Structure formats: structure tokens, C-alpha cells
Amino acid sequence: DAGVTQSPTHLIKTRGQQVTLRCSPKSGHDTVSWYQQALGQGPQFIFQYYEEEERQRGNFPDRFSGHQFPNYSSELNVNALLLGDSALYLCASSLDGGTGRGRGYTFGSGTRLTVV
């Protein structure tokens, strides 16, 4: 049973460009969350999608947007990239309606984004 799949694994972009990261949740999971992990910090919550809608959002600017498709897969889009957007982006899926009280979230291995 495949877990969470993220693509691409690594990406290099130029400041000002736009990027799209993709996530396929674990089979049977309906909720997808995105996290950003900068060096030396814990992952920071970006947003969560359930039933194709953004349910919650963290303290990230509007340059960060997302989408969830009917098959529960999700995309994270970042516009007007800044050097500070360089980080590991993690996708997590769950089957608890995203309540955080289930069996824990299943994470992907992440996409390493480098902005130059």
C-alpha cells in the first residue's frame, strides 16, 4: 500500500518564478495538509484541504495557494518566489476529517525547493 507520494523530490527555481508541488495521499485518506520546514525548525502548517475546500490556513501569504482534486490529490502553488521560500515542503494525509485526533498523519518524503 503506497503511502503519501510527493513530486518532484527536488526543485530549483529562480526568484520571482512560480512553482507547483504535487501530492497523492495515502489510499483511502481524504484530508491533505501542507507543511513547510525551514532548516533547524519544525514543520510549519500552511493549509489543509478537505472535500476540495481549504479548511484551515496558517500564517502564510496569499502567494501560497492550493487545490484538492476529486481523487483527493492536492497541489501547492507558490507565486513570486522569494529566497526565503527555500525549504522542504511536506504533504500529510489523514482519514480523521483532519481533526488531529485519529491515528496520526501519514507524511510524504517532501519536496526540497531551492530558490536562487
Added chain:
Amino acid sequence: ILNVEQSPQSLHVQEGDSTNFTCSFPSSNFYALHWYRWETAKSPEALFVMTLNGDEKKKGRISATLNTKEGYSYLYIKGSQPEDSATYLCALVTTDSWGKLQFGAGTQVVVTP
């Protein structure tokens, strides 16, 4: 802004020794506390989701306790093995941020043979 703090930041353990480390969090609006193990070049793996004050959970040689009144959780590793080397992350869920994991910075554990 919630502060979930983990200590120590890192620790080195001899194979066979037991160890423990702490996750501290604000006790108000508590909903759940998650623990994850994150090995290098892999995905974070859920260890425990704890919801009740006094909860104790165990998975093999790893166990965790929870005190929601004073705002802390301990993770214990008994008889550490090299495969226990990883970063251990705790994450808080509050009643006003349902489903949003608020992570600490992690405790990096290195087990040497």
C-alpha cells in the same frame, strides 16, 4: 503564537542505554498531542496520538506519557538501538486550530554502537 518546545535539542546515547526527552506546550485549549519519528531521508512516521491527561502509550521499546494540566509529554526509549537514531517531533493540536499540527523543533537522537 503557541510555543511547543522540545528539549534537549539533541542527545547522544550508547547502544543499550535508555533515554527520555520532553515536549512542553501551553496547557490551554489542549486537543491532542502527536509524536513522530523522522529518520534521515525518510518521511516522518506517526508514533502516538495522545488525547487524555495521564495517557501512556507504548510501541515496542518506545513509550510516551502525557500531562495536559501542566503541559508536557515525555518520550522514553528503552534499550536504545542504532535504528532508533532519528529526529523525534512532537506536535500539538488545540481546540481552536482543529487538525493543525503545531510542531516543536524536534529532538535529534544519535545512538552509537
